[in-house]
Amino acid sequence: MENLIEIESFHKKNIVQRVIGHVKGAKKSPTIIAFGGIHGNEPAGINALQQVFKRIKDENISLIGNFYGISGNINAISENIRFKNVDLNRIWTKEEILKLPLNKELYEESKEQYEIYIIIKDILKKEKGPFYFLDLHTTSSVTEPFITISDSLNNRNFSSHFTIPTILGIEEYLDGPLLTYINEFGHISVGFEAGQHESAVSVDNCIAFLWLALVASKCVKKEEIKNYDFYKNSLTLFSEDQDFYKIDFKYSIKPFEVFKMVKGYKNFREIVKHELLAHSNGNEIQSHIKGKIFMPLYQKKGDDGFFIISRISKFWLKTSRIARKLRFHNFLKLLPGVSSDKNNSYTLIVNPKTAQFLATDIFHLFGYRKKILKNDKLYFIKRDRKISEFI
Ligand SMILES: [Zn+2]
Structure with missing residues (x-):
């Protein structure tokens, strides 16, 4: 693959710090907190955050509110692995967090989680809302950029600023993602999947997403960013619609199961009923429904083999908005x-x-x-x- 990101250099040069950057704006609000590298084999987000903070400094771009960049699994990043002991994006539950200050023999990830937790708590205490949490990720399969959110109306409104597909309710299928935890306290939290792990385009997509998010949250004025339209267009290029999708099925990989996805599945590709999707211990796994393939697994670590998604109708989106507003x-x-x-x-x-x-x-x-x-x-x-x- 062309234009591979140089990840080893990150830790050797000791570039990855917990707080990648923090810029204080003219006012106290809004506050944007972006995470990169929650998964250690996904350096694009960190790379993008470093570039965005550098540009803010070099071009003296003025901010209205606060902007923070936080790195995720620093230990795993140094080895370019998703995680060492536990997935840092599957341990954000009240039970786990309550245990953190008490437990002295913690996994590497739990130590990192505790640091991140303290930083979030501190930011929420000292800064002013509205708070916008952004989590930058990449996938093992080739994909166009997309957004994942918990289905709250404030998340939906914010994700509507980006002309890319949005997947609702993935948290129903995952235990303990960081953003779901943050969402429980009412804050807007949006996950951005930028592309394939090693692709340089993923870094560009993260950069574009960050600038658009800073503008959408009214933290930066559009006019401050010279090539704002370029960023806007560069994300739009991938997709003609900004449809919302729901998850119809998840294939969970069991312990000791040998799972192998059939080669060549690009994210969002249409699949038909009975299509051969993967092999489990040598046996065929066929799709029992039609839809679109989502997040097919092409890496060793991870328990989610693939998802099947389908488009949500505009009617459903509108009805649910009205129903919720009318309580x-x-x-x-x-x-x-x-x-x-x-x-x-x-x-x-x-x-x-x-x-x-x-x-x-x-x-x-x-x-x-x-x-x-x-x-x-x-x-x-x-x-x-x-x-x-x-x-
Ligand atoms: Zn990830």
């Missing part, structure tokens, strides 16, 4: 088999039989995502929420 979700609580969780106002406890009858789509419509099955009950967690103290 129709309160009607759900009146249904038999559905009750509010007394400990958490954003959670509905649902009898699995009721859930089957109502179909998960209804809960999605009102902004609830199925999260856990506990004591024979399903817990649906609402994504739209008020700002609360980060803990």
